[in-house]
Amino acid sequence: MKKFFSFLSRRSSWSVPYFIFLLIFIVLPLFLILVYAFRNQEGQFSLENVKTFLAEKETINTLLYSIGIALINTLICIILGYPTAYILSNSKLNQSKVMVALFLMPMLINVLMRTLATVALFGFLNVPLGQTTLIFGMVYNYLPFMILPIYVVLNKLDKSYIEAAQDLGANPITVFVKVTMPLSMPGVVSGIMMVFMPTISTFAIAELLTMNNIKLFGTIIQENINNGMWNYGALLSLIMLILIFVTNIFNDDKETSSVGGLI
Amino acid sequence: MKSFLAKAYLWVLLIMLYAPILLIAIFSFTEAKVLGNWNGFSFGLYRSLFTLGSHTSLMDAVANTLIIGLVSSTFATLHGTISAIGIFNIRNKKIKGTMSTLNNISILNADIITGVSLFLLFVSLGVTQGYVTLTLAHITFCTPYVVLSVMPRLQQMNPNTYEAALDLGATPFQALWKVIIPQVKGGMVAGFILSFLLSIDDFEVSVFNLGTNGLQTLSTFIYADSRKGGLTPELRPLITIFFLIILAILIYANVKSAKQKKTSKA
Numbered sequence: 001m002k003k004f005f006s007f008l009s010r011r012s013s014w015s016v017p018y019f020i021f022l023l024i025f026i027v028l029p030l031f032l033i034l035v036y037a038f039r040n041q042e043g044q045f046s047l048e049n050v051k052t053f054l055a056e057k058e059t060i061n062t063l064l065y066s067i068g069i070a071l072i073n074t075l076i077c078i079i080l081g082y083p084t085a086y087i088l089s090n091s092k093l094n095q096s097k098v099m100v101a102l103f104l105m106p107m108l109i110n111v112l113m114r115t116l117a118t119v120a121l122f123g124f125l126n127v128p129l130g131q132t133t134l135i136f137g138m139v140y141n142y143l144p145f146m147i148l149p150i151y152v153v154l155n156k157l158d159k160s161y162i163e164a165a166q167d168l169g170a171n172p173i174t175v176f177v178k179v180t181m182p183l184s185m186p187g188v189v190s191g192i193m194m195v196f197m198p199t200i201s202t203f204a205i206a207e208l209l210t211m212n213n214i215k216l217f218g219t220i221i222q223e224n225i226n227n228g229m230w231n232y233g234a235l236l237s238l239i240m241l242i243l244i245f246v247t248n249i250f251n252d253d254k255e256t257s258s259v260g261g262l263i
Numbered sequence: 264m265k266s267f268l269a270k271a272y273l274w275v276l277l278i279m280l281y282a283p284i285l286l287i288a289i290f291s292f293t294e295a296k297v298l299g300n301w302n303g304f305s306f307g308l309y310r311s312l313f314t315l316g317s318h319t320s321l322m323d324a325v326a327n328t329l330i331i332g333l334v335s336s337t338f339a340t341l342h343g344t345i346s347a348i349g350i351f352n353i354r355n356k357k358i359k360g361t362m363s364t365l366n367n368i369s370i371l372n373a374d375i376i377t378g379v380s381l382f383l384l385f386v387s388l389g390v391t392q393g394y395v396t397l398t399l400a401h402i403t404f405c406t407p408y409v410v411l412s413v414m415p416r417l418q419q420m421n422p423n424t425y426e427a428a429l430d431l432g433a434t435p436f437q438a439l440w441k442v443i444i445p446q447v448k449g450g451m452v453a454g455f456i457l458s459f460l461l462s463i464d465d466f467e468v469s470v471f472n473l474g475t476n477g478l479q480t481l482s483t484f485i486y487a488d489s490r491k492g493g494l495t496p497e498l499r500p501l502i503t504i505f506f507l508i509i510l511a512i513l514i515y516a517n518v519k520s521a522k523q524k525k526t527s528k529a
Contacts (some may be wrong), residue, residue: 008435011425015349015362016407018342022365025403029380036383047510084276093269097521101513103273108282108460108509112485113502116494117283124286124299140280193371201373204486206467218375218467225379225471230386237379241372248371 033241036234040141049235059220059236062185063200066217070199073138074146077195080139080194081146085187086180088147105145114141115208129211137209138199144193145198153187154180189250197244269477284506289500298499312497321497324484328463331394331480335401336458342402343409344451348443350410351417374467377404382471392474395417400472401462408461409454417443449523456516460509 005014023189053059087093088100106114118137127133161183165175172195203218217240224233290298311317350366353359369377383398385392420443423525428438442450466482473483481501488495 011348011352011435012354013349013488014345015353018346018349019362019365021342021406022362022368025384025399026365026368029384030376032383032387033376033380080276083272087269087273090269093266093275097517098514099273101276101517103280105509106284108464108513109284109506110464110466110482110485112466112482112489113505116485116489116498117287117502120290120298121283121286139529140283143271143280197373201375202467203375204470208489218373221375221379222470225382230383231431233379234383237376241376244371244373244376 021145030241033234033237036231037238038235039231041231049232053188053235053239062215062220063217063239065214066200069135069216070196072135073142073199074192074196075094075137076139077143077146078191081143081191082150082188084143085147085150085154089151089157103147104144106140107148111141112204112208115205119208129209129213131210131214134206134209134214137205141205142195142199145194149190149194150184150187153184153190157183193247197247198241201240284502288503288506291503294496296496298494298496308497309500318495318497320479321484321495321501324479324481325405325501327394327479328481331398332462335398335405335462336455338398339402339405339409339458340451340455343406343454344413344444344447346406346411347413347417347447347450348439350503351414365527366410368407369404370407370411374404374465378468378471381468385472392472393476393478395448396472396474397469397478397480400468401465404465404468405458405461408457410450412454412457413447413450416447420446452515456512460512 037045038045038047039050043097056160085101088103094100115137117138119133122129122133122136157180161179162175170178200216201218201221202216203222206216206219217236221233221236221240223228224236286298290301291308292304292306293300293302294305295302309445312321350359350362353362378400381396381403384394385396390396424442424446425438428442429435433441463481465480466486469480470486473479479487485498488498
């Protein structure tokens with residue numbers, strides 16, 4: 001009994017329940033994806049799902065199409081988001097914290113509400129729903145997620161580097177290209193992580209933005225799970241998981257990728 | 264000139280970003296079924312939203328969202344704070360590293376994968392999905408964010424104060440309550456707000472863990488509603504109200520953190 005109390009009073013042991021919690025609710029579920037992915041409907045080990053995936057041209061095409069849409073979306077978000085983050089973090093151009101909050105706030109509004117509002121806007125402007133509205137809607141949804149990490153990095157950036165470059169005679173363009181841009185790269189990488197992968201895996205957004213005419217990879221996963229094709233759905237989830245894992249190797253800055261910077 | 268161009272750029276982008284929400288807000292004040300038609304100004308949609316009985320399923324979904332949001336963010340805050348203190352005090356670097364990697368998995372993971380994997384967990388364990396599983400799922404993706412918000416406060420803390428409290432005769436629980444908690448309170452509040460916002464915002468995890476008993480959260484209700492075709496007009500005032508609430512929370516959080524910075528400077 002005494003031993004038990006001394007165990008409780010060591011603060012490091014307070015993490016034990018969380019460890020068990022993480023094992024049950026994070027590790028075990030991910031492991032189950034792996035198990036289900038290599039099982040057939042009878043519950044035996046099989047490569048049936050892999051074969052189905054390789055034989056079905058449609059799924060692979062959807063995956064490639066989703067990656068394409070995600071690339072375009074990410075690119076537009078960088079082009080629009082980088083200057084925004086730059087202006088917001090530059091004390092000469094913007095001093096208002098409220099302005100920063102306004103740019104980041106949309107990410108706290110329910111994703112379906114935002115998307116429906118966008119669809120309503122397209123309807124109001126008589127724009128037919130299709131690939132263009134899909135890309136526009138995605139940019140609407142994900143732009144704040146690109147702005148935040150770049151802003152966080154630029155804001156923390158040691159201004160003396162820039163002053164040093166100016167003192168050494170660099171013109172503003174050289175300062176930006178040789179100093180500011182390279183130093184802000186971790187933010188851009190985090191931004192890419194927060195935009196690229198979610199674009200591939202969302203399902204409802206694409207459905208609403210195109211009247212269900214265009215499917216993204218996430219839609220196919222959801223349809224399979226909903227229709228009771230758990231094993232095939234698990235395999236597709238596994239593919240998604242591998243994609244996420246691979247892209248995460250390039251991103252080691254966890255601090256900026258957290259939404260926590262907002263509050 | 265440069266500053267004018269920069270300002271103009273920001274404002275154009277802001278107007279574009281908020282145009283959809285503004286449109287919804289404007290048309291929440293007219294009773295037309297189809298958005299875009301203006302039948303004259305009225306509070307009719309707001310009234311029918313809050314009239315008991317006329318939109319029970321919608322208001323049920325709102326209630327579920329708020330209850331699950333409050334329960335899961337409260338639990339996540341308590342659980343996450345205790346866990347953060349635990350993780351912070353692990354001396355073994357390897358174990359500490361493993362814990363923070365495990366903590367980051369669900370943050371870096373796509374929501375759909377979290378949703379599907381939890382769905383498979385509940386199915387495999389034979390648990391009927393419903394209120395409990397949905398709340399558990401929300402706690403699962405909220406807690407890591409609380410851990411991440413509390414951790415920096417612990418790092419800023421003087422580690423000797425806890426030991427001092429123990430030396431002066433406090434029990435570990437008293438030392439936790441009187442020494443650690445007051446110093447990490449800011450992180451707890453931030454974690455709680457973030458968890459609550461994440462929870463009420465969530466769609467992709469919820470949709471897989473609702474079960475089949477007709478339980479709906481606001482997101483899944485909107486989704487189901489939009490699939491049926493014509494959107495319920497009462498969603499317009501609802502979206503407007505949510506928008507205003509989030510705006511209020513955000514302004515509150517920003518003003519508070521600005522005040523804290525001022526007092527800490529003084």
